[in-house]
Amino acid sequence: MPGYSITKDDYAKRLRRIEGQVRGLQSMMENDAYCIDVLTQIASVTKALQSVGLGLLDEHIRHCVREAAEESGVAGDAKVEEAIAAVARLLKS
């Protein structure tokens, strides 16, 4: 299926890869890698994290928000608020 939807296994793989990239950052720093190369790697890790975040947000709206919407208007509104607040935190991070 297209889009941002990711399976649980995919998330595990992506996060292990991100963990490896962060360890890579540590050894770059220990070996006095060139600043700009470290910054490029930081941008890449950040992008990978944001991508995991977008996948989660997709699932969250698809499942939790819609379920709440079907049960009750007020609960659905609270779920939307909560999701938008999470997007705001991602934008400011």
Added chain:
Amino acid sequence: MPGYSITKDDYAKRLRRIEGQVRGLQSMMENDAYCIDVLTQIASVTKALQSVGLGLLDEHIRHCVREAAEESGVAGDAKVEEAIAAVARLLKS
């Protein structure tokens, strides 16, 4: 009501204010304002725009996504995809 929800009048007011800030940027540049002050103003305009964007996203999920969810699963999925793609563009801008 709490949260990111904004009325149509509020949007109009906010966007007029942002327009004024952009004109302010132009006269800062014409009068050779100090770079850092211009950058601070740019960060402030960007924040104001993102805040309008979050308000729209809130409404969009609250109304369009939920309506689609009630009518049909597939249409709802497409709406969620579309909304997440819009968040991705905001994150990368």
Added chain:
Amino acid sequence: MPGYSITKDDYAKRLRRIEGQVRGLQSMMENDAYCIDVLTQIASVTKALQSVGLGLLDEHIRHCVREAAEESGVAGDAKVEEAIAAVARLLKS
């Protein structure tokens, strides 16, 4: 010359274009344009603003920071602090 360097006329043109885009946003909202289209336009204006910001930062480091560096170590350090704080504000906006 390559890179982010922009002339004063270019800045004026870009900012007038951004002002026009913000007015475009206002009429989109008045005419009840589709949320996602408005969000796409907001991402585009934000990108244009960030690009102006990067141009200014380029010039600022090229001129102010380097001049200060030549005059005195302490003044140069303060200039670098100030520039990094401006980058931090852009990142969080």
Added chain:
Amino acid sequence: MPGYSITKDDYAKRLRRIEGQVRGLQSMMENDAYCIDVLTQIASVTKALQSVGLGLLDEHIRHCVREAAEESGVAGDAKVEEAIAAVARLLKS
């Protein structure tokens, strides 16, 4: 000393902490933690990474860019271009 300047030990500590946070994300996902809590943690890791990035950028401008500036105008310009391109990648990540 104030500002974004960080020692090599500090960087190592911060990156180990970030690595721990990414492992925390993995176990949150394994244990089906609530989406919004995972998103909040992702925003926090991103912020920590950006903060390391700003520290590196500070040092980079303070040392590499200024050294290049003293040696030769052209080399200094290239260094500034490179630093601004790195900031652009952080902004878009």
